Structure formats: C-alpha cells, structure tokens
Amino acid sequence: MTSVDDWDKRFPVSEGLRPGIALLQDMCASFNSQLLVQPPAIAVESSEATTPVTNGVVDKPTLGGKLNPQLQFLRGSPQLSARRNASLRNLTVLARAASPRLRPAVAGTTELGALGILNGGDTEPPLTAGGVMGAMETPAQFLEWYGRVEETEAAGQDAEALAFASQLRERVSQCSQMLGCLDEISSLLSEMEADYQRVCQQTAGVESACASLGSQRDRLDQVASEIGEQLAVYNWLAPITRLLHAPGDRVCEDPEFLPSLDRTEEAIRFIESRVEESKDGELYLMRFAQCRMRALSLIKMHALRAFKALGGFDAKGSAVYVHYSAAAVGLGPLLRALQQRATEATERQVLSDVQNAYFATRRAWLRPHVQTHLRDIAAEHEAEKEMPVLERRVGALRDWCAFMMAVCADECRLYRDFFNCESDGEAGLLRSFLDSAMTLFHEQVRPLIIHESDVAVLAGISLTLMTYSRLPPSSSEDDGTEEEEEEEKEEAEDVDGLDAFYAVVGQVLEDTQHRLAYKAQSFIRANIGSYRITPPDTEAMAKWVHVCLRLRIADPAQLSALLGAPEDLLPEDAECLQWIYPPVDNCRWLIAQIDGCLDYEVQSGVVDEARTACKQNLLGTGARFVRDSSIKSENPITDAESELMAHLFATHNLAAIEGVIS
Template sequence: SRSVRFHQHLLNIRSKKETHFCSFCFFPTAELKAVFPLPLQLPIEDLCSLSSRSLFPAAVPASTEDVLLKGFQMLGMEDQRIETAQQFFSWFSKLQAQMDQDEGAKYRRTRECLSCYQDQCDSILTDVSAALEHLDSLQKQYLFVSTKTGTLHEACEQLLKEQSELVDLAESIQQKLSYFNELETINTKLNSPTLSVNGEGFIPMLSKLDDCIEYVSSHVSPAALWPVCPSAVLLRWLTLADIENPLFYRYWSTTSPTVRQEVASVVIRAYQQLLDDIHQCYLDQREALLSPSINSTITDLTSQSNKDHCALVRSGCAFMAHVCQDEHQLFSEFFSKPTAKLDELLERLCLSLYDVLRPLIIHVVHLETLSELCGILKNEMLEDHVHNNAVQLGAFEAVVKQMLEDVQERLVYRTHIYIQTDITGYSPAPGDLAYPDKLQMMEKIAQSLKEEQMKLMSPDSSFSDVQLEDPESRKIVSSRVPATVSPADLHGMWYPTVRRTLVCLSKLYRCIDRAVFQGLSQEALSACIQSLLKASEIILKNKSQIDGQLFLIKHLLILREQIAPFHADFAIKEISLDLKKTRDAAFKILHPKAVPKFFRLNSHNAILEFLLEGTPEIKEHYIDSKKDVDRHLKSSCEHFIQQQTRTFVGSLEEFLTKVTALKTMAIQGGPTYNLSQQPWAQPAKINDLVMSMYRILKTKLPGTLQSMSLYLANKDTEFILFKPVRNNIQQVFQKLHTVLQEEYSGEDLQIIACPSMEQINLLLSVSK
C-alpha cells in the first residue's frame, strides 16, 4: 500500500511539472543537480543502478518496489514515505553512510588487531626499560660499596702505621718523662695548702726544681717553661709571705739566709714575663682595694659641690693627683724597677673621675665657668702639679688633658652660640641707644660726686688716680670717678655688644689655642662691628647725625684699644674656589656664536681649551679683623670730617664750585664773564651767604666740640679728629678771600663784609 501511495505521489508531481524524472525515483533531474551536485556528474540512472548492485545481489532479480522496500527496511524507514526532496536526500545520505560502513568494516577490524599488537609491544618495552634501570642501580651500588671497602682498608692500614709510630714515640717520651713528672709533683706541692716555706723539704724541693729546669731548658724553650714553674714558685711564695701584711719586712729579716738565697736565685733566673706576672698580681690587688674607695670619694665630692663645677673639678683633680703620687711611692717600696702597667692602673682610676665630670662639663653654658675650668685644668693642674711631678702624674696628665680638650671644645661651641645670639642677634633696648642722654646724665652724676668730694676734702688733699674697670675680671678697682674721665669710658657705659665681645675675647685668650682664638676673634669682632653699624644708624635717625657718627667712632676706638693687649694675629686665611675660567670655557662650548670670529675655535679646540684652561683656581685670601676695625674707624672719621665740613662751609664750597666752573668755561673759549653781574654772585647774595656760614660756625661749633668731648673724652683724640675740619674751613675761607679780591671792588667788598682770616682763626681756636 505504501508503494502504491508513493507511485501516486510521483504521478502527481509529473502532472504538475514538465520535467525529466529518473527512472529510479522519479525525481526532477534539474532540481536534483541544483540541490545536490555530484562531483562525477553521474546520471541519476547510473547512480540508482550502482546502488542496486551494491545493496542486492545481481543474481536475484527484483522489482523496483522490492529494491526500494528492502532499502527502506535496512534503513529502518519502512513506515515512512518520501514525499519531498529533503526526505529523499536524508534517505540517500543514510544509504550512503550504510554503504561506507559496510565497506570499511574489514579495515577497522584489521586496525583494531594491529592496535592490540602495538599495546603489547609497548608493555614489553616498558618492562625492559624498568629492568635496565634496576641493573644500573645495582651496578652503582656495587661500585659505591667497592670504593668504601677500599677506602676503609687503606684507613685501617694508615691507623696501624700511626699506631706503630705513636707506640715508638711513647716509648721515647717515657724515657725522658721523669723530669716532667718531677715538675708536676713540685707544682702539686706548691699548690698544697699545707706547704710551709720554713719547712725542711722546701729547700730540697727547690734543688730538684733547679735540676729539672737545667735539663728541660736544654730541650724546651724557656718561654714555655717559666710561666709554669718559677712563676708558680714566686707567686706562691709571695702569697704565703702576704705582701699586704705589715710584718712583711720582719718576715724577710727573720728568714734564714738559705731560703733568702734560694728565693733570690729564683728571682735572678726569672724572665721578664715572670716579673710582669708579679707586677700584675700586685696591681690587681691594689685596684680591688682602691676602686671602691675612689668611687665613694668622688661621689661624696659630687654631692658636696653639685652646683659649683669649678670647686668640684679642683677638689676632684687634687684628690686624684694625691692618689697617683701615693701609689707611685708605695710601688717603689715593693719593686725597684718601674712598670708601665702602674700608669695604666692609675689612668683607669683617673677615668672614674673623668666619667663623673664629663657629663657635667658638656652641660655648662656659661662662658665664665668654662673659662675658669680651663684655667684650673691648664694652670693649676698641668702647669703646677704635673710640671713638678711629671713621672708620678703621667697617667693623671693624660686624663686632665683629655678633660681640658672637652672643656675647650665646649667653650668654643658655646662661644659660637654666644656670638650668634648675644652679639649678632642682639636686639638693643631703648636705654642702649639713649645717646647722648645717658652720657649727659652720667656726667651730671659724676660732677655732683666731684662737688661733694671737694667739700669733704681738705684744701691740701687732691684726687687720686682712679683706674677704669678691668675688662677681664669686670671688677671696679675704685668707686671714685675723676672729672677727667668721660662716662663713655666707663666699662658699664659701653654698648653691650662691645662689652660682650671684649669680655668674650678676654675669656678665650688664655684658654684655647692661638689658631682657634684667631678664628673666633675674627668672627666676634666682625659681628660686633656690624652691631655697631646698625646701632649707629638707629641713633642717627632718632637723634642726630653727629651722635650716630661719634657713637660709632668712640666704640671703634674702644675696640682697637682693647684688642691691642692681645698679642695675637687677628688675620685668618680663607680658601675659595674661583670658577671664572671654567665658566668662560664652558660658555665658549655652549655658545660659540657669542665668541668673536677671530677667537672662535671648532668644537674639538673648544673642548681642549675647556680641559686645559677651564680648571678651577684655588685662591687664598686673608681676613684681618684688626685691620677691619681700623678700616671702619678710618671710614667713620672721614665721614664725620666730610659731614662737619659740609655743615659749616657747605654753601661756600658750592659757591666756589660755581665760580671755578665759570672760569673753566671762559678759559676753554666761552664768553667772558663778570662775576659780580651773576645773579647768584651779587654782593648782597654773598653777604647773606657769608653771614649765614659765620652764624652757623658761632652757634654749632661749640655744640660739636661739646659732643666730641662728651663722647671721646680725650683732648688729643678730639684735636686729631677736628683738625681736618678746621683746616677745611680755613681753606674754604682762604679761597673765598682770593676770589673776592680778584673779582670784586672795594665797595662790593664792604657790602659782602666777609670775616677776615684772623676772625675765622680766632673762632676756630676754641677747638685747640
């Protein structure tokens, strides 16, 4: 029934399409080729015949329906119908797959058989490889055991050989061991607590010891022998004698001459190592006795003088000096030859004092305390005690020098800080800059004291000379101030930075080395000068120019006068690096266009020049703080002279300058001139100018001289400073007289009424 339906479906398709169908499946040939192109382009009929031949035997004839039915049965499609091309293609694909499977079945069976053979061969190869590995391991173990066995055999033979040699050596040693056995026996007896140096067996034992030493010395190095026997004898003998016992000397006197001779014989034959051991034994005992006592004494001194560092250093150093002297004296009573170990012991004992004092020293901030400590250590200890007992105080000297270096280092450090904070960074109080008020007030006080003393003194009495305050000790020798001394000369009236600088230098001068002092003095004086310049500017702004200038001149004079007693070179050498040539050579390399063409070099020459001529230069220059003070003093005096000259005759100098310029123009070919016709040179104008200058001289000159006397308080200094001013005034008026005589007539001269030179000199004579 299925076949009938299939054929009926094919007839329906044929009636609809006029297409050629294959005789096998009645499928349209054109559609089949379009959808399923075959690579061999076989006709559909051939394909169907090929399929029939491959599926069914050729001997059995069958109809098309039977063939199709069997094909569908083989494919499990007997219940399905092929109604579409897709169903046909599916059926055909299954059919082709079934044919391929049936054709490759025998090859697959052959491949599976060969695969089994290959697996068996691989298993056999694996077993063979494992067997070979076991054989290699067995061979290696065999070689290892064989080597070890051979080595053990050789070692046994070597040990047997060494055993034979040692037996021979032992037999040889045994023959000579009797002397060493005797030495061991003697050593045991010496260490016995029941041994008595007065016993009968002590002298024979020493005789045996001599025999043993005589034999052994010929076979053994003496350095290996003496530390064992003779040192033990003497140390044991000294222990029995008890060197710290006060009966030690009595024991020596009561000992029989034989024992004394034998002991002396042992000591004579002793080497240096033995003597060193005895010294060390003695010194160990002394150190054990002295250390607790010294530490206790230093602790007591520290508690008593906790705040007074100077008293503590003085008492502690004096105590240690006495300890060193006493120990040297005690050592000389026991031993005739000195040893360096004694100084080592004393130095350790002195270090206990140093360990206590150093933490206190490094916290001292006052320069006065540090300078006093330097004086104690340097003058009292080193120059007095150590100088008089150099041998006995050798260890003490080393510790004191170390302590002195610490104090000096601390002093230098605190001085740097002091200069920075109290001199460079000093901020003046209003009273410090109250010039000239404070000087005038002190002068009034001094004058009142003078008047009171004049009333109390008899007519025959007179004032005694009064010394100024000592800049080092800052103590006033006398409280009376004479009338000839200015308040500016009093130490307490100096500007604070000047006073601090000079006190600082006076403290440092005898405490530190000359080179260090020069560097610190230069730094301190430079800072002081800068502080004076600042103070002078402030006074100049607040008061007057003359006060600021005289303030600076006075204090610079004080500095120059006070540093003169310091017999030191205030110049220091500074080294600087001059990179000018290096900079120029590098500039030529980096900027060749900036160099002129006739000086321009190529790149190689420029690099060569940089290497040859571009080396930095080391320059040395000296900075002299003393000359720096003189230079500022000279500059200040010149400014004072110029300023005072301008104050008194400045307008006349300007007038003479105009006259000189007018003459110069006429000489160089300019128009002729008539000075009296110039507006600024009219006789009346000159009269006003001259009278104005004369009034200034009369009014301001006494005040200037009084200020100079108040600040400088020295007639010679005042005369030297004002002399150039007086000479300048005289020269200006002399030039004015010359110009007036040349350019003006008698009537004009009367109008001008210029003071004569006699009048000017008379006015200036008050300054002489």
C-alpha cells in the first residue's frame, strides 16, 4: 500500500489548492463514515431477505450500495484517506482496550455501536468488506473486515491512479513520438540548410560566371563597335564621292554637303592615325583628300557664281545690303567651312580667290556709291546760301562722317555674315578693304581743310572730327594692371569694326588741328600783336575817356560795378563804357573759338601767345594812344587826368583778358 508521503511525492498538489483541500478534509472528517456509503433501499431489503445467517453472523453480502456522487471525489484524496484510516485505527485501539471479546450481535446493540461506529445506536450492522453486514465477535474479525474494506477502498483509489498513470504513459508515448518527429524534422531542416548553402555557393559561382561573361560581352561589343566604326569610315568613301560628283551646279546646296565634308575630315584624321595598320590606308587617305579638295573647289565655284549674280543688281543703298544678307544665309556656312579648312597652301589659295572675288564685287559697287553720296551731301549744303559758311562746312562734314561710319559698320557686318574675322589675316583683309573706302572720304575732306583759312570754320571742323574720333585711353589713372591696360588697348583697336574709320578720322583731325593752330598764330600776329588803331577806335576811345571823367570813375572796381548795373547809367553812357579795346576783344574771341578744339598742350601754348601779344599791344599801343588822344581832344585835360585814364584803360582791359583766360 502506498503511504501518504509517497502519494504526495508521486502526485503533488499546487500550493494554491492546499488551503481549499484542507478545509474540505476538515469538513468531511466531521461526517460519520456511514455517510460515505449510500446503499439503495431495494438492495438492503433484498440483502435482508436473501442473505443467509450462519452462527449468528451474516455472510458477506454483495455490496449493492454505491458511493455518494457528491463525495466520490473526496475518496480520491490521499490526505482524507489517511485521516480516515488514522481515525479507524484509533477506534480499533479503543475497541481492543474496552473489551477483549465482542458480544454477539443482539437486536439494536453491538460493541461497535457502543463505540460509536454505528450512527447513534442504529440497529443496522456495519457492512463487510464484501458489502454484507455481519457480526464481529473479536477485534481480529473487525480488523480483518476493516482490512478488506481498506483494500477495497485502496483498490478504488489505485484504479484512479492507475488510470491517471495509464493516461500519463499514453501522453509520454505521444510526447516520445512527437520528439521523434521533431528529431526527424530537425534532421530534415539540417539537410535542407546544407542543400541551401550548397545552392547559394552554386548561385554565387553562377553569378560570378555571368559577371565575367557580361564583361567579356561588353568588351566584345566595344571591339565590335570599334571595328564597325572603322569599317564605317571606309564605307563613307562611296556615298561621299557619289555626292561630290553629282551633276549640276547646286551640289553645295544639298543638305548632306557639309555633313559629308565633316565626315571626310574625320576619315582623313582617322586614317592618318592608323595608316600603317590598314592594308589600303594610303589609298583611302589619298581618295578622301581628293574628295576634300573637290568639296572646297565646289564651294569656291558656288561662291563666285553667287558674287557675280549679286554684282549684277542695279540697286542703291540698303537694297544691296538686303540682297547680300539674304545670300549670306546659305553661302555663309560654306565660306566659314572653307576658312576653317584652309590650312595648306592650295586651300589658302582657294580661300584667297573667294575673298578677292567678294571684295572686288563690293568695291565695284561701293566706290561709286560713296563718291556720289559725298558729292550729293556737299552740293546740298552749298546750295543753302543763306546759311553762314561755318554752318555749311561743319554740317557737310558732319553728314560725311555719319555716312562713312554707317558704311564701315555695314561692310563689317556684311563681311562677318560671310566670313569669320577671328584671325589677324581676316581682320587685315577687311581693314584694307575699308581703308580703300575711307580713302574717298579723306580725298573729299582734306582739300576742304587745306584751303580753309577761317579760324572759326577750322575750329568747328576740328570739334566735329573730335566728336567722331575714338577717344584715347585715360592716362591720369596709373593704378590699373597691365592686363587691364592690354584689354583696353584691344577694345580701342576695334569697336564694331570701325577701326578704319577712326584711323582716317584721326588723321584728318590731326591735319585740321595743325591747320587751326597755324591759323590761330596768324590771327594773333595780325589782329592782336600787330593791331593798328583805326579811326572808329579813336572815336570810341575818346568817348570812353570823357564819360569816365564826367562820371569821375578813377577805380577799375567802380567801373566794373557800373558795368554790372547798366540800368544806373544813361543808355549812351552805358554803351560807351562797354567798349573794349579791339586786340583784347580779338584775344577773347580766339580763346573762345579754339577752346576744346586743340590738344591741351597746343591750346595752352596758343592761349599764352595770344595773352602775351595782347598785353604788349595794350600797354605799348593802347594805353599810350589813350593818353595822347586825351591831350589832343577838343576838351583838353590835365596830364594827371590823362595818366589816370591811361592807367584805368590798361587795368580794365587786362582784367578782361585775365577773366577770359581763367
């Protein structure tokens, strides 16, 4: 039989259930043991009727009762069984101590009933191990009966344990099977992982092989492309030759002409770099060179025909430029392509022929056009007789300059429509052509300057030419770098292609300034330094002296104040006092005319010369004449008054000279 401790070890109970189990056990322990068995009424009656009695002891009847369903669960509790067994053992000990011999069962009383085994003096005998109630005379019989009861109860308890153990064994078997399945699955997964690693390695090898094959393919594609390009270069020869030898005069106007020329240049460069590698490289190089020369010759012939057709237009002014500009739309790209490839002597000669034809055509139209227009301008201004000579000459010169500037700008723009002007050689050709056109302007203006003697006209011409000339770079600022000075110099050399115009205008301006300085010096000698007093001057001097004496003017400041307020004088007195000595007036006029028309140093020299000559004439001739004329006048004055008037006259005119010079 399993002990309580072994039972607790085999079937442990959680700590949370122990308080409830202990409470249930205490409550069950207070019940009578007969409550654990509920024999059915029918079974009891049947047993009473059928059970035989032997020697006053009831045979072991078959236990027809059944456990109380409400208490069936309590029987399975090991602790409750142990407590019940302990209680029964205590009862047995008490029974043995009370009487060594049990009396036979009598109606309604037994030793067990006296001991409280029977419930409250019940007359029913206790059940035997077999469920049959019998009489027990000795403690041995009781113990035997109790042992059978205990075995029966233990058997019931062991059945549940065995059933539970069987269930556990079944679960263990299932778990063993599951563990076996898990082992098989783990083994299968290990095999799959090994297969996966092997597949990964094989995939990496395939990828590496594919990458290697891809690089080889790219290299082969590149080699194939290079071979195709090389073969294409050689295949260009046939279509290019066919195009360049096509019949008709409009080959250059074909849209494929310039691309074919570019391909010819590319083929020549390609074959020259690989002439030793190809079998027929020299032959192909020669044929492509022939195609190149053929194309340039076709451009030349096409340009010559175009220039000849343009030269046949009978038009004037802007109409001609319109025709040339329209022709430059299609001809310009061809001529610039010719310029770009004119590197050898033969090719440069072809370009030179085209440019000479262009300039010859333009020169044939431009020269008579310029000459006619310059003559028309001069005739138009000379016809205006009512205008002063100065305005007529300066106006004609201004119109000439404007016309020639427009001509140079138009010719430069037109040339750039046909050709490039980036190289020095091209710029030199255009400059030579424009110089020839400006020569006509120089031939028209220079005689006008040489034959002109009027200082005012020369000053006006000089001022007009300075307006149209290129200003020299400022030399007052020395803080600029050499690079900036070089850039300014380059910009000054060519502004909108008018360098030829500025060069001729500068040359004419230099001649004009030389002529103006020479005529200014002549004017100084004739009208300032060597001036002789005329009778009208004598009369004006006498009036001036008498008015000053009458108004008691003895100080130049007083005279200046009166001249500043002429309303305080009589009109005739104011007119007399405003008279200026003619050399002084001439000096002031000359300085005003040449102001800004000469170089600064030349102008300063001329002004100093005029000033010196005017002072000498004023002090040597004018003041002495005033003193002498005052004495010889109709109203004689004293010597002191005469000297005072001479001093006043000289001081007043010197102040006028200084005011003009300052």
